[in-house]
Amino acid sequence: MLIRQIVLLSIACIALTSCAHRNQSDVYAQQAAARRQAEEAEKQAARESTARYVVSHKMQMSMEIQKAIEDSLRGKLKDPESARFKHYFVGETGVENVFSACGEVNAKNSYGGYVGSVPYSSEIHIESNNGKKSYYATATIADLKYVDIFFKFYPQCDGLFK
Known part of the structure; x- marks a missing residue:
């Protein structure tokens, strides 16, 4: 019985650890996407500011x-x-x-x-x-x-x- 409890506890720990890693991976992916979006917005602003004049x-x-x-x-x-x-x-x-x-x-x-x-x-x-x-x-x-x-x-x- 003790072995069964240890096995169940081990499975539960592995499952929780796996979920934690997946959630952390999702957070990292979201942060990376937000960084890419901010960088693209910054590049666009730089492009607009460097094209100072439009010759009319x-x-x-x-x-x-x-x-x-x-x-x-x-x-x-x-x-x-x-x-x-x-x-x-x-x-x-x-x-x-x-x-x-x-x-x-x-x-x-x-x-x-x-x-x-x-x-x-x-x-x-x-x-x-x-x-x-x-x-x-x-x-x-x-x-x-x-x-x-x-x-x-x-x-x-x-x-x-x-």
């Missing part, structure tokens, strides 16, 4: 805007005097006096050879002081190893380069 209207690029962009880009190059530019468009961003532009730049590297055309994105700010306009541009040049990431950050430029 493309317009012709003035010489002043081209100069502001080129000055900004030259500051990022090893041989600024060798730079060759292709400007594709400038567009309104929906933010007053802020415009977005895309194009390509090709310049010599430190070995003296041209690297090939590389996409760029630029943000142009136009300020008016006493009726005189001044242009300020910031520019980002794509790293050809990570050009797909560049287009995620600057979707207005995607599809322009072949």
Whole structure:
């Protein structure tokens, strides 16, 4: 009889332990699903925040805007005097006096050879002081190893380069 009680007690312990493990596994699975959902929401928010502007209207690029962009880009190059530019468009961003532009730049590297055309994105700010306009541009040049990431950050430029 004592053996029977020990066997029944052992079976009960095994059953309870098994249930506890199953419940704990369910909790872990639910926590993992919640973490994945939170991570996906965070990634979506990051994607939305990096696509800062949606270009609503493309317009012709003035010489002043081209100069502001080129000055900004030259500051990022090893041989600024060798730079060759292709400007594709400038567009309104929906933010007053802020415009977005895309194009390509090709310049010599430190070995003296041209690297090939590389996409760029630029943000142009136009300020008016006493009726005189001044242009300020910031520019980002794509790293050809990570050009797909560049287009995620600057979707207005995607599809322009072949």
